[in-house]
Amino acid sequence: MTKPPRYQRRRRSPPGTPPGTLTADPDAGETRVRAIRFNAEGVSEDDSLAPCAPGSILWLNIDGLADTDLLQKIGTSFGLHPLALEDVVNVHQRPKAEEYEAHQFIVLRMPEPGQDGLHTEQVSIFLGDGFVITVQEHAGDVFDPVRTRLRNPLGQMRKRGADYLCYALVDAAIDAYFPVLEALGEKLEQLEDTVVFDPDAVDMGDIHVLKRELMSIRSAILPMRDVVATLQREETQRFSDNTRLYLRDCQDHAVQLIETIQTYREIATGLVDILLSSQSNRANEVMQVLTLIATIFIPLTFIVGVYGMNFDDMPELHWRYGYPAVMGIMGLIAVVLAIWFYRKGWLGRR
Amino acid sequence: MTKPPRYQRRRRSPPGTPPGTLTADPDAGETRVRAIRFNAEGVSEDDSLAPCAPGSILWLNIDGLADTDLLQKIGTSFGLHPLALEDVVNVHQRPKAEEYEAHQFIVLRMPEPGQDGLHTEQVSIFLGDGFVITVQEHAGDVFDPVRTRLRNPLGQMRKRGADYLCYALVDAAIDAYFPVLEALGEKLEQLEDTVVFDPDAVDMGDIHVLKRELMSIRSAILPMRDVVATLQREETQRFSDNTRLYLRDCQDHAVQLIETIQTYREIATGLVDILLSSQSNRANEVMQVLTLIATIFIPLTFIVGVYGMNFDDMPELHWRYGYPAVMGIMGLIAVVLAIWFYRKGWLGRR
Amino acid sequence: MTKPPRYQRRRRSPPGTPPGTLTADPDAGETRVRAIRFNAEGVSEDDSLAPCAPGSILWLNIDGLADTDLLQKIGTSFGLHPLALEDVVNVHQRPKAEEYEAHQFIVLRMPEPGQDGLHTEQVSIFLGDGFVITVQEHAGDVFDPVRTRLRNPLGQMRKRGADYLCYALVDAAIDAYFPVLEALGEKLEQLEDTVVFDPDAVDMGDIHVLKRELMSIRSAILPMRDVVATLQREETQRFSDNTRLYLRDCQDHAVQLIETIQTYREIATGLVDILLSSQSNRANEVMQVLTLIATIFIPLTFIVGVYGMNFDDMPELHWRYGYPAVMGIMGLIAVVLAIWFYRKGWLGRR
Amino acid sequence: MTKPPRYQRRRRSPPGTPPGTLTADPDAGETRVRAIRFNAEGVSEDDSLAPCAPGSILWLNIDGLADTDLLQKIGTSFGLHPLALEDVVNVHQRPKAEEYEAHQFIVLRMPEPGQDGLHTEQVSIFLGDGFVITVQEHAGDVFDPVRTRLRNPLGQMRKRGADYLCYALVDAAIDAYFPVLEALGEKLEQLEDTVVFDPDAVDMGDIHVLKRELMSIRSAILPMRDVVATLQREETQRFSDNTRLYLRDCQDHAVQLIETIQTYREIATGLVDILLSSQSNRANEVMQVLTLIATIFIPLTFIVGVYGMNFDDMPELHWRYGYPAVMGIMGLIAVVLAIWFYRKGWLGRR
Amino acid sequence: MTKPPRYQRRRRSPPGTPPGTLTADPDAGETRVRAIRFNAEGVSEDDSLAPCAPGSILWLNIDGLADTDLLQKIGTSFGLHPLALEDVVNVHQRPKAEEYEAHQFIVLRMPEPGQDGLHTEQVSIFLGDGFVITVQEHAGDVFDPVRTRLRNPLGQMRKRGADYLCYALVDAAIDAYFPVLEALGEKLEQLEDTVVFDPDAVDMGDIHVLKRELMSIRSAILPMRDVVATLQREETQRFSDNTRLYLRDCQDHAVQLIETIQTYREIATGLVDILLSSQSNRANEVMQVLTLIATIFIPLTFIVGVYGMNFDDMPELHWRYGYPAVMGIMGLIAVVLAIWFYRKGWLGRR
Ligand SMILES: [Mg+2]
Ligand SMILES: [Mg+2]
Ligand SMILES: [Mg+2]
Ligand SMILES: [Mg+2]
Ligand SMILES: [Mg+2]
Ligand SMILES: [Mg+2]
Ligand SMILES: [Mg+2]
Ligand SMILES: [Mg+2]
Numbered sequence A, B, C, D, E: 001m002t003k004p005p006r007y008q009r010r011r012r013s014p015p016g017t018p019p020g021t022l023t024a025d026p027d028a029g030e031t032r033v034r035a036i037r038f039n040a041e042g043v044s045e046d047d048s049l050a051p052c053a054p055g056s057i058l059w060l061n062i063d064g065l066a067d068t069d070l071l072q073k074i075g076t077s078f079g080l081h082p083l084a085l086e087d088v089v090n091v092h093q094r095p096k097a098e099e100y101e102a103h104q105f106i107v108l109r110m111p112e113p114g115q116d117g118l119h120t121e122q123v124s125i126f127l128g129d130g131f132v133i134t135v136q137e138h139a140g141d142v143f144d145p146v147r148t149r150l151r152n153p154l155g156q157m158r159k160r161g162a163d164y165l166c167y168a169l170v171d172a173a174i175d176a177y178f179p180v181l182e183a184l185g186e187k188l189e190q191l192e193d194t195v196v197f198d199p200d201a202v203d204m205g206d207i208h209v210l211k212r213e214l215m216s217i218r219s220a221i222l223p224m225r226d227v228v229a230t231l232q233r234e235e236t237q238r239f240s241d242n243t244r245l246y247l248r249d250c251q252d253h254a255v256q257l258i259e260t261i262q263t264y265r266e267i268a269t270g271l272v273d274i275l276l277s278s279q280s281n282r283a284n285e286v287m288q289v290l291t292l293i294a295t296i297f298i299p300l301t302f303i304v305g306v307y308g309m310n311f312d313d314m315p316e317l318h319w320r321y322g323y324p325a326v327m328g329i330m331g332l333i334a335v336v337l338a339i340w341f342y343r344k345g346w347l348g349r350r
């Protein structure tokens, strides 16, 4: 039987730590920085932390959270709020969108590429004037298509602002759940078939594990829908009207994901009833066989017991046709009982 | 046992595709265009893509999504938004209504005619100034009554605007679910009867499949109610006050459908309890028969066993009326036990 | 076992019928018209369709929907909206309140008098300037007390406006559910007693049927609460402030009905658990009897079998007190087992 | 087993009675009136119906609803609205707060003192200019502490207005549920212990009765929370800002009550699962004993049966050590089976 | 089996006590006062009740509620509202935030340090102009990190206002639930493993107790989320814009806690199904063994019984190979039955 997945532990500073403290997780990945600078004319990549020239847009991606000093330095140089920085380091945040004066702050969870998609990685996004900063737990992400589109001289992305880049990253994170959910859907479909056609091969634990996986994906995506809805609202000044149209498209995808998860959950819950019912049916079937055999033979065994008694005076024993008569009577009893069972439907449906 | 329906796979571009990209599904149906142009004076039909003369209204219907170039061309010529066009091609969208500057965009799911109604087809509707464009997955739809009404010189439809045509299409799509739901209702009624009067002939899987079908219809209609509610709201300028009255009527129908589905789901859920209980009753009945027989004959078999023992010195064996006495005593025991069972109600109610 | 009630089929025009079409149901009752005209001075009754003199109020009641031409004529003469008229004819509408420019339109469902109250009849009410028109599926309704009050020269009703008459009709329709629900409550109370004190006499199907009846009443009353709430809202100009107070009283009754239904549903749901548990208890009890008897006698039967063997050399058989010794040992075993069962509580609690 | 509580019947006028009609219930208690008049200087008590002198406040309490003429007279003299008066007489109203032009009208349900608190009594409160009128079903209430505080020359109550007196009455009615709920909590705790440690002593009906009692209290308190929330809202001019602070405190208590009820309900629902599971465990245990005994002795009984056969030629019967050999083999079989059962865990855990 | 936790009794004044009365609980802890006074320059600690010098901030912490006179005195001197003071003394309040004219009043529940975290202690917080007063049930709390930060000359806390101190206390109370919930999570994980891999070692009562613990934590944290949301709202003037950012961070933590609890509850609920199913499986397994043995041996025992009969004329008994023939036939029957069972899957899967 599959082992239920472990709960994601929230490694976090001990209660009472002053807010804004950056505590490096001992297991945190090595920090590496990669900058992409672009405008309508061209794109360049380096690993400098320098801010962008006016008219250009900087995408600073940071993998690994070990070097909290560097994070602090970047925070100071780009005006990132200490509370936001703290959330960057305390991974296992719930996805959220928070507006600070100097920047929009977004926390997302994206499926880790190359894995089964059930382990998610926190990615924090800062959207400020002319820059987007993304911070991930470790190297490897779902943003490569965005990088490709930026490097493509014919693509439209270079001509758009930082808000559109930010949208593209959010969209990539959400879209990455579609294959994950499709895999889960296939697993569920298989489980459903097994429950219906070969219930003995399943057990309740398998359904439980699948429900746990659905719960875990849902807990990542549900708040991401709210994140996109928040970003789309008119008060947030950081997104142009045009980008907001794209965010609406993105929200649409999040809603589709959630609806699919909800449907899968309802199906999985229904499987519980089928399995319980099939177990119960199984027990009934076994019981019927036992009852059939016992009910026919127990009375007969009594009768043969009677004529095995050693009384001096048992006239039947000395009758000429005593033996065949008793055998015949017993055969008759068996036939009558069998007919009775048949009429009750205990023989016909098996 | 019926096989549970397969999940509708959402064929979609891979994650990371730039928004607005039109990727043709390899299985998409051949693209065919049919235009109906009408005003109060008359109606004409052709397959040209030309926009309509002022004062006339154009209904452009497109079946099949294979030819993305043609779709792109139509999109450019009528000013359709790329994000909307992308949704047209990525079928299995959730129904929705989105307002763009140049047009209203509506996605619906309609039951495929001639089928069991459980497979739905996406139809996308663009309502702009003087035109309605509908795009379907493949030929065949539920709009024939609307076409008939347009061709009827006495009908009112030609005198109304594009918004009324759009309403009529939405109304036709929603109304098409009534016969589907009626068929499901009959199926449910039959299942209910069987569960109540002949529970052995049902199994939990049948209830599960029916619940799955209800879930699938509900996931199409629930968002369609919201679509109609959105269209009806005053801010949307594309619908006249009069047409809005008709949309209210249409919303009424959607609400009726949803309520019926909800009722059916509650009934189906109740069937689960009846079935489990009937299985349990069945087991009890079998158990009672076994217990009755065993409890009467096991002690008797012991007694005859006693007098089958070969001890040298068993005085009863040599008594004159030993044999009939033992037989009589055993008969008495059987009668007493039978009375006791009767009093416990194990004999009376079967 | 009671047969579950049939689903109310919604006879309706086929999908695609133009809105506002009046299609007579072939089973519709014969159309009969009855007018009551009144003002503070007096009341007169006839069957003319003439509108009312100014200063007087007309209540036009129509029983039976067979004569769609007459309905159309009345519609034209009183300015009734075609969409509303269509709903009048398509019975099995969900209760609703819709405001049109020329009149308020209300659809209610009232229990049919003289029946078990579980079949409801649609009544459509038009409230316009100086008139109230009610249209019912067939003759017989719950409005007789209102008629009596109108005919009573001392009653207050004649002095009030059409809005108050309309309130009185809505109130009568809602109040008519109280006796229906009381009967259901008695049925539930009886079922509850039986489940608790004589569970074998019930089966799950009975609970299911009662739940179905509650669902059916609820689906009629739930929207009627919303109807009254809508009528009470300040924007609706058709009801005076004073009448609105009366509508608040009426809403109160609807809320009481809904709450009672909700309570009944929770109780009925609880009965499912009791019944399942009682079935399970029953099975345990039967099982204990079987186990008791079998566990005591099976070993004893083995022992007597041993001394029924025909070995040449079985010394015990020739002992002087072999037979009584074996009988004594067996008695001892039986006693020990009985004590053990008693200690386990299998004997004490039955 | 406890009998489930009877449903509170709503004795009410027959449907169609004109609104505002006061119909005395034949079982209604005798009507008695008691007036308390007070201002900052002093307090006086009498049974006159005279309105209060300006500057003083009148609390008129009426026990018993038999004398509808007197109620009507009081209604006329204090300007009480007929619809409110009707609700006073039709007891078993749902708690509510309704504002009329001349007075605030409040319906509460209070536990009857000296009873188990599960029967509630309707108390109707009118708060007008300078007066509070309370009407109860019969003598005896939870307001004595309020009377004591009024009579206390040092208390603050006399200095406050009628609105504060009204608050104090509402507060007393709500606070009276705390002891009731505490008693239920103890009952639930006891039931929980029994279910966990001695499940055979409980049955599902006991849990059902407790759930019914919780439902009944909840249906009284839930609307009372809304009553207090309504009174607290700013639009209601009858309560001073200061009294509103006290009403907030009162609402707090209602919320606490509701939350406790909710918790109790969840616990009670959990007990259902424990009980079902414990019944199932019990059945398993019984079954294991039966299987153990039967599985060991049935094969052995077969073997001794073999050597009880009367064939002429059964060599084993004439072997020297045939008898002890068979006995030994049977002993061995018993031991092997016992070990096998032990390994399966059927012996170890009982 | 673990005993379910006792319900927290709400010790409270008897119903009818005038609002604002301070009744000391006989078990209340001894009252001890500790004041911390600080400004940007420094910090001093004493146990005087004197208000703070302007420009400084006072944190007055009171442990133990026995001395109601002292509480009354403090209340008068700082202008605390009597209703708030009453709530301070009546512990087991639901967490809440109430604004009074002279101060903000907050009630929280914090886990008691050094315990299993499932017993919570009420802490009441008054935030006024230049002061924060905290009142606890008894000595010992989760505020030590805040004290440490105040005493640290390099920390930022001294430079902030009373509102920030108040935030820090709320934050500490909420953060203290993280370790509690982590411990519960480990317990749940362990239970889940046991249920899945060794179901006999669990019983439903264990799941029930864990659910009870989750309910109890939830009932503390759920209202605390609302408290923080209330404090954060713009109308509340007591918190600066900057502190409000910190409160948002704090709310984030509350939401995380609630979501984790919700997830745990769903998992625990799923365990119920697994356990029931595993019990049912177990019963089936036992039943199969019994049926297997009985079904094979009961017919055979009948056959040997036949040849144990004492009829004079049983020719088979005198056949030469009668005995081996019967033995062979019985062997054959056993083999056929075993094959049949194998085919039914009763032997293969165990
Ligand atoms: Mg912190
Ligand atoms: Mg990464
Ligand atoms: Mg999470
Ligand atoms: Mg899209
Ligand atoms: Mg997307
Ligand atoms: Mg995309
Ligand atoms: Mg869908
Ligand atoms: Mg089509």
Ligand SMILES: [Mg+2]
Pocket: B249, B252, C083, C086, C087
């Ligand atoms: Mg209609």
Ligand SMILES: [Mg+2]
Pocket: B171, B172, B174, B175, B249, B250, B253
């Ligand atoms: Mg329609």
Ligand SMILES: [Mg+2]
Pocket: B269, B270, B273, C269, C272
């Ligand atoms: Mg149920």
Ligand SMILES: [Mg+2]
Pocket: A273, B272, B273
């Ligand atoms: Mg269920």
Ligand SMILES: [Mg+2]
Pocket: B171, B175, C015, C016, C017, C018, C019
């Ligand atoms: Mg239609």
Ligand SMILES: [Mg+2]
Pocket: B259, C093, C094, C219, C220
């Ligand atoms: Mg309906």
Ligand SMILES: [Mg+2]
Pocket: C063, C121, C136, C137, C138, C139, C140, C141
């Ligand atoms: Mg009628």
Ligand SMILES: [Mg+2]
Pocket: C171, C172, C174, C175, C249, C250, C253
């Ligand atoms: Mg009424």
Ligand SMILES: [Mg+2]
Pocket: C249, C252, D083, D086, D087
């Ligand atoms: Mg009333």
Ligand SMILES: [Mg+2]
Pocket: none
């Ligand atoms: Mg169940």
Ligand SMILES: [Mg+2]
Pocket: C171, C175, D015, D016, D017, D018, D019
């Ligand atoms: Mg009435």
Ligand SMILES: [Mg+2]
Pocket: D063, D121, D136, D137, D138, D139, D140, D141
């Ligand atoms: Mg009373």
Ligand SMILES: [Mg+2]
Pocket: D171, D172, D174, D175, D249, D250, D253
């Ligand atoms: Mg109170």
Ligand SMILES: [Mg+2]
Pocket: C259, D093, D094, D219, D220
């Ligand atoms: Mg009630």
Ligand SMILES: [Mg+2]
Pocket: D249, D252, E083, E086, E087
């Ligand atoms: Mg309080």
Ligand SMILES: [Mg+2]
Pocket: D272, D273
């Ligand atoms: Mg349950």
